[in-house]
Amino acid sequence: MPEVLYKANPSVWRSHPFGALIAWLMVLGGAAIVLTGTLPLPPEAQQSLQLPDGFEPRWLGYGLIAVGLFQLLRWWLATLMDHLEINEDELIWTHGLLSKQYIEINMTSVRTVRVEQSLFQRLLGAGDLKVYTAGDDPEVRIRGLPRPQEIRQHIKRQSAGED
Template sequence: MSEVLYEAHPSVWRMRPLGTLIAWLLLAAGLYIGLTGELPYLETLYASFPAAHGWSIQPSTLGRYAGYGIAAISAFNLLRWWLAGLVDRLEIHSNEILWTHGLLAKNYTEINMGSIRTVRVHQSLMQRMLGAGDLVIFTTGDEPELAVRGLPRPDEIREHIRQHASASS
């Protein structure tokens, strides 16, 4: 196999910028609530709820459980997204493109540079600001051979493919 010209994993921050930001904020808020037991702005409703329903649990304990629950769900989502990006890898060699996907069960897609017909790079405004983009590669037919979201430096990928696809033809 030839030398690797480009290698990248999809980035969690670049694929889900808003979701990642919200998850980090909820993680911080959940830890704050869990450690202090305070639920800001809801103290009056919060304090009367257990007594009205005959619960013997203290409001601060209920707040701690809620805070740790919020933090756990946020941490789980961040970890899930991070692992999903970690197990995907795009490699560009001088004569082929290799896309690897999966943690336990692996899927490999190899595309010969000479068979590439079209390369599309799509960037939303947010992706342009974060330096990411979606890559779609067509060989034969109307369906794309490969579609990858959230890759860093998509213009560099397109240039590598264009240079080596024209040299392979």
């Protein structure tokens, strides 16, 4: 059995840094509204705010919690569906939760490995990876992988036939 050189799943935090932060703030803000039963506004702002009769702030809090948790759960499930494994002979990309898609690329057929990193991805140690074998379109596109430069080095080293 070939030795596994690298194994990873994309990360929610690394793939969606601002989105994850906003979703967590929605959950925490919603929890604060549910616990206190009031909107976190200064008293003069609450008095000037025209709320409909029978408005219950706790329902807004429950809504914020539900939307934030739904988005985090959706992203988390998406990261569980994606898995990259690099061994001595091939790169294996697995995608899917119930039905699976496998892409296996022989290391000797890799022509180009492209790593793209935004400023925030660089700060978080993540990046997007594209692997080209033939043609102009990449065989594999993977977002939010940790340590993308290490992945690129593994692929280039193995595709060149080094040990």
